[in-house]
Amino acid sequence: MTIGFIGLGNMATAIIGGMLKEQICEPKDIIGYARTEESRQRASLTFDIKIALDNMEVAEESDVLFLAIKPQMFDTVLPDIRDSVKENAIIVSIAAGKSIAYLENAFKPGTKIVRCMPNTPALVGEGCTGVSLNDDVNADDVKTVMNILNCFGKAELVSESMMDAVVAVSGSSPAYVFMFIEAMADGAVKAGLPRDKAYAFAAQTVLGSAKMVLETGKHPAELKDMVCSPGGTTIEAVKVLEEKGFRGAIEDAMEACVKRNRELGA
Numbered sequence: 001m002t003i004g005f006i007g008l009g010n011m012a013t014a015i016i017g018g019m020l021k022e023q024i025c026e027p028k029d030i031i032g033y034a035r036t037e038e039s040r041q042r043a044s045l046t047f048d049i050k051i052a053l054d055n056m057e058v059a060e061e062s063d064v065l066f067l068a069i070k071p072q073m074f075d076t077v078l079p080d081i082r083d084s085v086k087e088n089a090i091i092v093s094i095a096a097g098k099s100i101a102y103l104e105n106a107f108k109p110g111t112k113i114v115r116c117m118p119n120t121p122a123l124v125g126e127g128c129t130g131v132s133l134n135d136d137v138n139a140d141d142v143k144t145v146m147n148i149l150n151c152f153g154k155a156e157l158v159s160e161s162m163m164d165a166v167v168a169v170s171g172s173s174p175a176y177v178f179m180f181i182e183a184m185a186d187g188a189v190k191a192g193l194p195r196d197k198a199y200a201f202a203a204q205t206v207l208g209s210a211k212m213v214l215e216t217g218k219h220p221a222e223l224k225d226m227v228c229s230p231g232g233t234t235i236e237a238v239k240v241l242e243e244k245g246f247r248g249a250i251e252d253a254m255e256a257c258v259k260r261n262r263e264l265g266a
């Protein structure tokens, strides 16, 4: 099976790196093309994958074809590759805002389409990817695609109508988490901790807390309550967060994100 990449930027690099690390394929099974010679050379030197002469060659060779270009490039690139796509190939788009209907329209009738939304933690192998399919994708195709997407984190099937929520809770949310880490570190610096240590403590705590949610299966509120000793320090901080509208601010931010994603996809 050949896995192809139109675009060899950040996300393609994360996906290729994950596949090779997990050894689900070999460099010779991967082909790609990028706009500039610099990016093509970098991918070739980093991964030893095959670099195509153009996007058409990638499409001709690929059984699974990743569209790893920016959404604004789709209208230019897809007409060029439409007639080169292999029969039975699975097209996997990772672009924000490009719907299954848009992609079906861009390729021949009956083309297998997978739309997914990864996030930047994919770059360190801890991505979270929402995945939607069209009716032409069969159970074996799903296995093939999920096997690839699980190489750089966790992938979950969702109906396409849930993609706006997926963008808010995983695509965009690393930004909110980074702001939280930065703010906690600033607070620790104010209290006297050196800045490098402050970032390390704040980030490791977010990582550990996330792991507790995922691994214990306990409700986040129960885990929060476990930290709050009666009359202790944590409940004082929790009270201030509630007074300042911490939860409400996050919920409003999510709502704004969903709304914007709907506007962009319209």
Ligand SMILES: NC(=O)c1ccc[n+]([C@@H]2O[C@H](COP(=O)([O-])OP(=O)(O)OC[C@H]3O[C@@H](n4cnc5c(N)ncnc54)[C@H](OP(=O)(O)O)[C@@H]3O)[C@@H](O)[C@H]2O)c1
Pocket: 006, 007, 008, 009, 010, 011, 012, 033, 034, 035, 036, 037, 039, 040, 055, 067, 068, 069, 070, 071, 073, 077, 094, 095, 096, 117, 118, 119, 120, 171
């Ligand atoms: N980064 C994220 O957080 C994130 C999260 C979820 C989804 N996505 C989606 O992932 C996709 C890729 O994002 P990215 O962050 O990987 O972008 P990126 O780093 O800018 O990579 C884009 C790649 O597309 C290549 N390219 C541009 N025009 C091309 C053309 N005509 N033919 C072939 N290749 C072309 C670029 O080549 P050059 O390098 O030579 O210019 C580059 O290798 C986007 O659709 C984005 O919406 C990104």
